[in-house]
Amino acid sequence: MSRSTIVIGAGLAGLAAAVMAVAKGDSVTLLEATPHAGGRCRSWPLAGESLPLVDLGTHLILRGNRAVHAYLARIGAQEGFVAPGPTPGALTMIGVEMGAEGRLTVPLGPSLLLKPPKPLTRAALFAASTLMLGGTVADRLDLSGPAGRWLWGPLTRSILNTDPVEGDARLLAAVLRQGLLRGAAAACPLVARQSLSASLIEPALTYLQAKGAHIRFTTPLRDFHRGNDRLTALRVGTGEIIPITPSARVILAVPPLAAQRLLPELIVPTESRAILNAHAVLPAPPNANETPELLGLIDGTGEWFLRRGARVAITVSAADSFRGWPEAKLSAAFRADLLRLYGSAPETVTLIWEKRATFAATPAQAALRPKMRASGLLNLRLAGDWTDTGLPATIEGAIRSGIRAAESWF
Numbered sequence: 400m401s402r403s404t405i406v407i408g409a410g411l412a413g414l415a416a417a418v419m420a421v422a423k424g425d426s427v428t429l430l431e432a433t434p435h436a437g438g439r440c441r442s443w444p445l446a447g448e449s450l451p452l453v454d455l456g457t458h459l460i461l462r463g464n465r466a467v468h469a470y471l472a473r474i475g476a477q478e479g480f481v482a483p484g485p486t487p488g489a490l491t492m493i494g495v496e497m498g499a500e501g502r503l504t505v506p507l508g509p510s511l512l513l514k515p516p517k518p519l520t521r522a523a524l525f526a527a528s529t530l531m532l533g534g535t536v537a538d539r540l541d542l543s544g545p546a547g548r549w550l551w552g553p554l555t556r557s558i559l560n561t562d563p564v565e566g567d568a569r570l571l572a573a574v575l576r577q578g579l580l581r582g583a584a585a586a587c588p589l590v591a592r593q594s595l596s597a598s599l600i601e602p603a604l605t606y607l608q609a610k611g612a613h614i615r616f617t618t619p620l621r622d623f624h625r626g627n628d629r630l631t632a633l634r635v636g637t638g639e640i641i642p643i644t645p646s647a648r649v650i651l652a653v654p655p656l657a658a659q660r661l662l663p664e665l666i667v668p669t670e671s672r673a674i675l676n677a678h679a680v681l682p683a684p685p686n687a688n689e690t691p692e693l694l695g696l697i698d699g700t701g702e703w704f705l706r707r708g709a710r711v712a713i714t715v716s717a718a719d720s721f722r723g724w725p726e727a728k729l730s731a732a733f734r735a736d737l738l739r740l741y742g743s744a745p746e747t748v749t750l751i752w753e754k755r756a757t758f759a760a761t762p763a764q765a766a767l768r769p770k771m772r773a774s775g776l777l778n779l780r781l782a783g784d785w786t787d788t789g790l791p792a793t794i795e796g797a798i799r800s801g802i803r804a805a806e807s808w809f
């Protein structure tokens with residue numbers, strides 16, 4: 400008889416754990432509080448629009464993200480990501496400082512260090528080797544020089560979702576090591592070809608269903624029943640009690656504060672940082688079938704602009720300082736950015752705030768991240784981007800944590 404694994408939370412950590420457990424032959428039950436899977440990594444149609452789904456924020460991964468690619472291979476979704484233009488494998492940064500041309504193409508990987516494009520210098524790039532010493536990014540890197548303005552500042556904010564002044568230097572170093580320093584192929588950024596749900600979520604649900612997993616939406620976990628050093632039952636939103644047999648295992652893959660409500664003794668990162676997304680449809684739509692295009696704007700309001708056909712998704716990371724801005728002011732600022740980048744801007748821009756987008760990647764908050772066995776309960780593992788993955792809150796970290804939690808029993 401197969402062992403059973405109960406996974407709580409159908410974000411990427413929970414989906415990855417469920418996919419791994421079912422692949423190893425476990426009978427899997429996945430409980431999710433909301434009516435949908437994907438958590439912070441999902442897509443939906445904007446009200447009144449017939450265009451494809453929009454993502455809850457543009458998500459970038461690297462070709463060198465091993466856990467993500469193992470997950471995609473397992474669920475048969477390797478084709479779901481694509482290297483965005485205008486120069487695949489490079490970042491295209493825009494800013495008036497670069498003169499008439501106004502753009503800097505930054506190739507990612509070793510060629511950046513060997514032959515940096517002006518005004519970046521080798522000394523400023525090699526300074527990244529000091530990130531391993533710890534502290535904040537601002538402690539280690541000069542953020543006021545060209546490398547700081549064109550590369551380290553934008554990269555830190557988007558990778559850590561935390562301002563470089565307070566962002567954890569070691570967490571940034573972990574991502575640079577894992578992708579950018581492992582060669583141009585590993586460093587190549589990728590975006591979902593169509594949408595996050597189509598690339599990462601729907602194929603996982605199809606895989607789990609085909610393998611007989613029992614997926615229950617709108618089923619929040621409310622409480623654990625414990626006996627000595629084990630969980631004995633789960634109480635879910637409907638009041639139903641789900642018994643946990645002696646051979647069953649539980650993986651808790653919910654956000655940090657939800658985990659702490661269920662396990663009050665658990666120490667978790669409590670501070671978070673917001674991400675602001677804006678969605679716009681350009682009035683003069685370019686060819687809808689072309690490769691997505693990603694532009695970084697260093698002196699605008701929006702930071703990253705991902706265009707898929709006529710639709711542009713704008714991202715501002717570590718956006719808490721914009722929380723007090725009225726919607727009309729934000730929309731006008733984004734429309735000005737769009738006009739500058741594409742020569743046209745729509746009448747309306749849809750704003751989407753994710754107030755608790757990720758934990759605050761400061762050294763102090765990073766020190767609070769628990770290990771997967773931190774509950775001390777023998778049949779419970781923790782997973783999620785906020786657990787001690789060694790990475791910032793990323794897709795790679797979330798999937799890695801889910802896979803590790805599921806594998807820890809095999």
Ligand SMILES: Cc1cc2nc3c(=O)[nH]c(=O)nc-3n(C[C@H](O)[C@H](O)[C@H](O)COP(=O)(O)OP(=O)(O)OC[C@H]3O[C@@H](n4cnc5c(N)ncnc54)[C@H](O)[C@@H]3O)c2cc1C
Nearest residue numbers: 408410411412432438439456458459619620783784793794
């Ligand atoms: C706007 C935005 C942009 C981002 N950009 C990037 C990027 O470019 N690159 C990158 O790598 N990462 C990015 N991230 C981070 C990435 O989305 C997350 O790291 C990842 O999705 C976290 O997955 P998770 O499973 O750990 O958590 P979550 O996605 O939060 O999943 C937790 C799940 O648990 C469920 N849940 C909560 N409580 C209960 C309960 N009591 N019972 C049952 N279920 C419950 C929730 O509904 C949710 O489905 C971004 C995040 C945001 C918000």
